[in-house]
Amino acid sequence: MAITFKYLITILFLTVVIRGSSYCSLNNINIGTTRSGRIIDGKPEWNVVLINNCSCVQSHIRLACKGFRSVENVNSSILSIQGDSCLLINGYPLKGFDTVRFSYAWDPPFLLMPTSSRIYRC
Known part of the structure; x- marks a missing residue:
């Protein structure tokens, strides 16, 4: 009986550890701008x-992008501006560790921050 209890506790512990290690949040969306x-139409180009x-x-995935502008065309299937919010890749799933890239030209650069997403268990 004691051995069965130890095995049960071990399995429960490992289940919690495995679930905890695969949890994602909005904080896992990282954005870099360089x-x-x-120079495009007198504005510096930024790679995101x-x-x-x-x-x-x-x-x-939605980004805060209040006042976002660009003199360079940004493909709307990558970044769709909807008021003060931008929808990334038309709402389609972004797999784990995948990237999305786009460029825009404006001065100064915009601070793009993730505001919401739907997260699926992995």
């Missing part, structure tokens, strides 16, 4: 790399 060195830094899939 200057490309190009967004990564889902977790093994779980996240979809319907």
Whole structure:
């Protein structure tokens, strides 16, 4: 009986550890912005790399992008501006550790921050 109890406790502990290690949050969406060195219509170009830094899939990723503008065309299937919010890749899933890249030209650069997403268990 004691051995069965030990095995049960061990299995429960490992289940909690495994579940805890695969938990993702909005904080796992990391955004980096770097200057490309190009000038477009008098504005510096910025390269944006967004990564889902977790093994779980996240979809319907929204970014705060109040006042976002660009003299360079940004593909709306990558970044769709909807008021003060932007929808990333039309809401489609971004797999774990996948990236999305786009460029825009404006001065100064915009601070793009994730505001919401749907997170799926992995």
